[in-house]
Amino acid sequence: MKLSVVLSTQSAQFQAATFKGDLETNLARIASLGYQGVELAIRDPKLVNYDELERITKAHNLSVPAIGTGQAWGEEGLSFTDPDPAVRQAAIERIKSHIPGAARFGAIIIIGLIRGIVKPGVGQAQAETWLCEALQECSRAAQADGVRLALEPINRYETTLVNSTAQGRDLIEKVGAENFGLLLDTFHMNIEEPQIEDSIASCAERIFHFHVADSNRWYPGAGHLDFSSILAELSSTGYQGWISGEFLPLPDAETAAQKSIEYLMEILH
Amino acid sequence: MKLSVVLSTQSAQFQAATFKGDLETNLARIASLGYQGVELAIRDPKLVNYDELERITKAHNLSVPAIGTGQAWGEEGLSFTDPDPAVRQAAIERIKSHIPGAARFGAIIIIGLIRGIVKPGVGQAQAETWLCEALQECSRAAQADGVRLALEPINRYETTLVNSTAQGRDLIEKVGAENFGLLLDTFHMNIEEPQIEDSIASCAERIFHFHVADSNRWYPGAGHLDFSSILAELSSTGYQGWISGEFLPLPDAETAAQKSIEYLMEILH
Numbered sequence: 379m380k381l382s383v384v385l386s387t388q389s390a391q392f393q394a395a396t397f398k399g400d401l402e403t404n405l406a407r408i409a410s411l412g413y414q415g416v417e418l419a420i421r422d423p424k425l426v427n428y429d430e431l432e433r434i435t436k437a438h439n440l441s442v443p444a445i446g447t448g449q450a451w452g453e454e455g456l457s458f459t460d461p462d463p464a465v466r467q468a469a470i471e472r473i474k475s476h477i478p479g480a481a482r483f484g485a486i487i488i489i490g491l492i493r494g495i496v497k498p499g500v501g502q503a504q505a506e507t508w509l510c511e512a513l514q515e516c517s518r519a520a521q522a523d524g525v526r527l528a529l530e531p532i533n534r535y536e537t538t539l540v541n542s543t544a545q546g547r548d549l550i551e552k553v554g555a556e557n558f559g560l561l562l563d564t565f566h567m568n569i570e571e572p573q574i575e576d577s578i579a580s581c582a583e584r585i586f587h588f589h590v591a592d593s594n595r596w597y598p599g600a601g602h603l604d605f606s607s608i609l610a611e612l613s614s615t616g617y618q619g620w621i622s623g624e625f626l627p628l629p630d631a632e633t634a635a636q637k638s639i640e641y642l643m644e645i646l647h
Numbered sequence: 648m649k650l651s652v653v654l655s656t657q658s659a660q661f662q663a664a665t666f667k668g669d670l671e672t673n674l675a676r677i678a679s680l681g682y683q684g685v686e687l688a689i690r691d692p693k694l695v696n697y698d699e700l701e702r703i704t705k706a707h708n709l710s711v712p713a714i715g716t717g718q719a720w721g722e723e724g725l726s727f728t729d730p731d732p733a734v735r736q737a738a739i740e741r742i743k744s745h746i747p748g749a750a751r752f753g754a755i756i757i758i759g760l761i762r763g764i765v766k767p768g769v770g771q772a773q774a775e776t777w778l779c780e781a782l783q784e785c786s787r788a789a790q791a792d793g794v795r796l797a798l799e800p801i802n803r804y805e806t807t808l809v810n811s812t813a814q815g816r817d818l819i820e821k822v823g824a825e826n827f828g829l830l831l832d833t834f835h836m837n838i839e840e841p842q843i844e845d846s847i848a849s850c851a852e853r854i855f856h857f858h859v860a861d862s863n864r865w866y867p868g869a870g871h872l873d874f875s876s877i878l879a880e881l882s883s884t885g886y887q888g889w890i891s892g893e894f895l896p897l898p899d900a901e902t903a904a905q906k907s908i909e910y911l912m913e914i915l916h
Contacts (some may be wrong), residue, residue: 535804569838572863572870594841601841 379609379617381642382415382443383408383623383635384589402434404508407632409438412639416440417622419516421449421477425558427484433475435483443620444481444561445476445588448490457494458512459505459539466508469494473516473523481523486587486619487530489513491598495537502538508601509539510552517555528586533569533609543577550584563589563624564603574603575611590642591625595633606645648882650686650911651712652904653858667910670813672702677899678707681908685709686891692744697751703751711752711799712889713830714745717759726763727781728774728808735777738763740838742785742796749781750792755856755888758798758834759832764806771807779809786824797830797855802838811839812846819853832858832893843872844880848910851884859911861893866903867892870908875914893905 398498408416415437420426422473435442450456456469462597469492476487493512496505517527531546540546546560562579564574578585592601599605623638654673685704689695703713717727719880725738738761745756762781765774786796800815809815811817815829829850833843840846847854868874878890892907 379822566869568862570863572861572865574871592841593837594839596841602837 379613379619379621379646380414380441380443381412381440381639382417382620382622383413383620383638384417384446385419402449405434405438405440408635409440411632411636412643413635414439414441415443415487415620416621417444417624418442419446419449420476420479421447421453422472423479425477428479432482442485444486444488444622445480445483446488446490446503447473447476447492447560448488451491451494457472457492459494459496459500459508461497461500465630466512470512473512474519476523477520477523480520480525486526486528486561487516487520487528488587490561491515491531491537492499492576493529493537494647496539506549507540510549513553513558516556517553517558521555521557526557526559527588528559530561530563530589531570532563534568535569541566543567543581547581547584559584559586561585561587561589563591564590564598564605565593565595565625566607568593568603574608578608578611579615583596584616585612585617585619587619588612588621589616590625590638591623595626595627595639596628597638600636605642609642609645648878648886648888648890648915649683649685649710649712650681650908651680651710651889651891652680652750652895652907653715653891654688656877659872674703674707674709674782677904678709680901680905681912682904683708683710684712684889686713686889686893687711688714688715688718689748690716691741692748695748698746700857701751713755713757713891715747715757715758715759716742716745716761720760720763720781726761726905728763728765728769728777730766733782735802739781739784739835742781743788746789746792746794749789753828755797756785756793757788757795757856759801759830760806762798762806765808774808779818782818782822782827783785783824785848786822786827790824790826793826795826795828795855796815796826798833799830799840799858800835801821801832802835810835812836816850816853822825828853828855832856832859832860833867833874833877834858834860834862834864834894837862837872843877847877847884848881854886854888855883856888857881857886857890858893859890859907860892863893865897866894866907866910868906874911878911878914 450472458469480487534541567574590598593603594601659839719741727738749756766871836843859867863870
C-alpha cells in the first residue's frame with residue numbers, strides 16, 4: 379500500500395497561479411518526507427492548468443491518487459441534494475468536469491460534502507433519491523474514461539447523508555455502477571462504526587480509497603486507534619489502493635505529515 | 648460504583664404535571680431494570696414540585712445522582728457566554744436556583760451546554776473569562792449547601808468551550824473551587840482524548856460524575872470502546888460516584904437501558 383497525504387485547503391487552494399508557488403513548495407516538502415502521492419482538492423477543473431500540474435507532480439515523482447471536490451460545496455454551495463434543480467445540475471456537471479483530469483492522473487474522484495447536507499424543507503428520502511440519481515449519472519459518465527468515484531461516509535455531525543459504511547453499502551446497491559465505491563476514513567469510522575475492522579471487511583473490494591487520521595483527527599499515532607489492526611484488516615481485503623493521510627495540520631502541517639509517515643511505515647514494513 | 652441512567656429529554660420533559668404520568672412510568676421501568684439511580688434533566692427548578700419528585704423516586708428506591716441543566720440552553724438560550732449580560736446573569740441565576748433541589752437529593756449539578764457556544768463577535772478568550780467567572784459565582788453559592796458542580800467536556804462538534812479533559816483541568820485551576828469538577832463522558836472522550844484511560848487518570852479526584860455511551864453513542868457494548876479497561880481505570884482513581892448511562896434511545900430507550908445495565912454488570916462484577 380502506497381502512502382499519500384492531503385494538502386490542507388489552507389495551503390492548497392489549487393485554483394489559480396496565485397498558489398502555484400505554494401504548490402511547488404508543498405509538493406517538494408511532501409516528496410522529501412517520503413510520500414509517493416498527493417491528494418489534491420480542486421474546486422473547479424476549468425481553473426486548473428493540468429499540463430502544469432502534471433509537470434510539477436512528475437518533477438517530484440508524486441502520483442495523484444485522488445481528487446477532493448468538496449470546495450465546490452464549501453465555497454460555492456453546489457450540492458447533489460439542493461432543493462434547487464439548477465444547483466443540483468451544476469453539482470453534477472462540476473463532478474463530470476473532473477473526469478478528464480482524473481483520467482489523466484489515474485485519480486479517483488472523491489464525493490465528500492458535495493453530496494450536500496439535507497436542507498430544511500427537503501425530506502431525507504427525497505435527498506437520498508437525488509443523491510442516488512446524481513451518482514448514477516456521474517458514474518455513467520466516468521465509466522467511459524475508466525474513472526472511479528468514491529463516496530466518503532462522514533460522521534453524523536457533518537451530514538445526515540451516508541454516515542456509516544452500512545449506509546454506503548446500501549447506496550452502492552442502489553447506484554448499481556461498477557465504478558462507484560467508498561472512501562473510508564478512520565476518523566469518521568471511529569465515531570460511526572460499531573467495529574472498525576468488521577466494517578472494513580464488509581466493504582472489501584468496494585473500498586476505492588482510504589483516509590487515515592487518528593481518533594482525535596490528529597496524525598496517526600496521536601490518538602487511540604489501533605492502526606496495526608486496521609491496516610492489517612484493510613490489507614486482508616486485497617486492497618491495492620492508497621493510504622492517504624487527511625488530518626489536522628497540528629502542531630503544524632509538516633510535523634503532522636512527517637509523524638504520520640514515520641508511524642505508518644513502522645506498521646507497514 | 649452504582650449505576651444510573653439519564654431519562655432522555657423526549658420522555659423526561661420534567662417541567663410540569665403533564666409529564667408526571669410519564670415520569671412515574673419511566674422511573675418504574677428504570678428501577679425494574681436494576682438501576683439504583685436516575686439522572687434527570689430539569690429546565691427550570693421553579694416548575695418542579697420537589698416533594699412530589701422525592702416521593703416518586705423514593706417509591707422506586709431511586710437516587711438522583713445528578714441533575715442535567717442543558718434544557719435551559721436548548722429551549723431558552725440561557726448561557727454563561729452570551730454577549731448579552733442579562734442572558735449571562737439569567738444563566739447564573741438559573742444554575743443557582745438548582746442548588747436547593749440538588750442539596751435535597753445529594754445530586755451534582757451538571758454544567759453541559761449551558762456554558763454556551765461562542766457566538767459570532769465574541770472572542771474565545773472573552774468567552775472563557777465569562778465562563779470562569781460564572782462558574783466561580785455558582786460554585787461559591789453551591790458550597791454553602793455542600794453541592795458540587797461538574798462541567799462536562801463535550802466534543803468539538805457541539806461547542807468550542809472545553810472539549811477535552813486537559814481543557815477541563817485548566818478550567819478547574821482557574822475556577823479554584825473545591826466543589827467544582829468534571830463530568831467525563833466516554834462518547835466525547837472517544838473523539839477528544841488521545842488515550843481515554845490516561846485522561847481518566849489525569850483527572851483523578853476531580854471526576855465528580857461519569858457518563859457512559861459507546862463510541863457510536865449507542866448503549867455500552869454496541870460500539871468499540873473497551874469498557875473493562877475504562878472502568879478499571881476509573882475505579883483505580885478511587886472514584887466513588889455513579890456510572891450514568893447517557894446514550895441514544897436506540898433501538899428504543901428501554902432496550903438500550905436494559906442492554907447497558909446487563910453489559911456493565913457483567914464487567915463490574
